[in-house]
Amino acid sequence: MKREITLKINGEEYTSTVEPRTLLVHFIREHAMLTGTHIGCDTSSCGACTILIDGKSAKSCTILAIQAVGKEITTVEGLALADGPHPLQEGFKENHGLHCGFCTPGMMMRAVELLEKNPNPTEEDIRWGISGNLCRCTGYNNIVKAIKYAGAKMRGDELPSTEPEFVE
């Protein structure tokens, strides 16, 4: 039942012979060898495997590789711009938006679509927007700040403070 499929990931074509049951995340990690996309829960709960399919954020552990034939796939490896990091990458760096980093690729790929649909989101919009992504370090405050920062950068607005907030 194996068959040869070609998937377009970050603009490059990857051809491999797979079974129909091969999950997209396994194709990305084990056939295209792009290991920036993570497998967390493997049950479409945690969002670590989030990628973009034709610009829409998706959980690649719940999609068959064969379903993605003919689509444009973007993973975290395809996020950076030609002249440097993507504003989201800069936002996560500047705001300490990651602790262990395991959820980060999924968080950023989800935030790409979030900011595209809503370039100036409120904190609530962001928290709803990343409700399908879990951070087990519970670093949500800085993730929200990072996405806000990226939004401001992409709009060309003044950048929000990256100073940590302390609660008395």
Place this chain on the structure above:
Amino acid sequence: MIPSSFDYSAPTTLEEALNLLEEIGDEAKILAGGHSLIPMMKLRFAEPEHLIDLSNVPGLSYINTEGNTVKIGAMTREVDAEESEELNKLFPIFKDVGKLIADPQVRNFGTLGGNLAHGDAANDQPAVMMALNAEIEIIGKEGTRTVGIDDFFFGFYATAVEEGEILTAIKIPIPDGKFGSAYHKSERKVGDYATGGVGVQLTFDSSGTCTKAGIGLTNVNPTPLRASRSEEALVGTTVTDEVIEQAAQFASEDCNPSADLRGDEDYKRRIIKVLTKRMIVKAKERAFS
């Protein structure tokens, strides 16, 4: 986790899909968005031998108003119903439920048709469709037939879609007069199934009397449940606080929740009572705003 082995076809017409269904028989399964089916296959609760993917069949994703009916194509993604202004102007219940189904990534892929055809009483759209009195369009070799939502859900994962058939569209009647709809569910966390959920649509005549009520309940019965006694209590009244209290009480008595990690039976009945009350109030407010 990897599903057990299966074969895969991606037909480009409905006819081709129906031919494949006939050829392969009951070992074939239709794949829509896959966000209910693939998780079940990964856990090996479902082991179909052949998946027939409808993604490449054009013309199954749309939201159209035709006369007094809104027709929604089976492959319409949850996110498209949630974000459709045309649909939510008439039925804001889609915005309510959209926010509560799983999470944004899942709603990008999950489809309305798949949500219903999965036949799971824990899914949210079935109760919504009961509130809205939807009809389901099903195509087979013999042609197209339409099934009312009350005759659609048979049992656990069993629906009126028979072997060799495909769910193609959902038809929602636009009521006469003033009408409003609302949905809410109680969930432990984002992405969880409902502890209990309630969808309501109320229709009023010019004197403010309720002429029609639709109330659907999520995850408190083996099949999606219509709260008939609650509906009857509302019709013919102006939906006063007293009537609302009575309707909510009926819903809590008439559902059949089972105890699980989300709560015991008594707790779930209380959830249903509170949500029924709130959703009737919200639907009424929306009808007059």
